[in-house]
Amino acid sequence: GESVGLHLPTLSVQEGDNSIINCAYSNSASDYFIWYKQESGKGPQFIIDIRSNMDKRQGQRVTVLLNKTVKHLSLQIAATQPGDSAVYFCAENLNSNSGYALNFGKGTSLLVTP
């Protein structure tokens, strides 16, 4: 279903600034949350994930924060670069036996300006 949604459809940031992309979810049973990056004309690419028993996870220039109290997920990109311009999707992997795939949100388009 559409339990995973994004607050803003587009986000424009200047090169070198930090970017924050937000995502809300409604199902408290969600077990994993994942961020994907999709460049124009390409398939989604895994960025970072976080389990429901964590509230923060860091990668290279990216940090994912999970607030289970308000069912909110965010992706922070440090020192945003032109190559970060893409659509970013949050997705959840529901903790159930009925499916093995990801439930994707609609995506936020990130535009990095010089």
Add this chain to the structure above:
Amino acid sequence: NAGVTQTPKFRILKIGQSMTLQCTQDMNHNYMYWYRQDPGMGLKLIYYSVGAGITDKGEVPNGYNVSRSTTEDFPLRLELAAPSQTSVYFCASSYSKQYLYEQYFGPGTRLTVT
């Protein structure tokens, strides 16, 4: 490794025609998936497979069929194409249920039904 490959990249079908979208992965992944992505939307799961000979329906399976005779290949069949099936189709794979959130996506097939 080539990763996940899909053919064709583009296709135009007339209403009622049939076609098969090919997907192959060379990473020896057990799990494979087919998603469709409509303009400005997230990905919706069509079918998935947990191994050779095993397939199951996802969120939007109507109008599609799949087979999984080998670990490497997971073709998607459209029997009677309809305009509602105009979309971009992505195939993905993952190593196991434990790592299923790290899905590797192919470049996609852009299908137009007129």
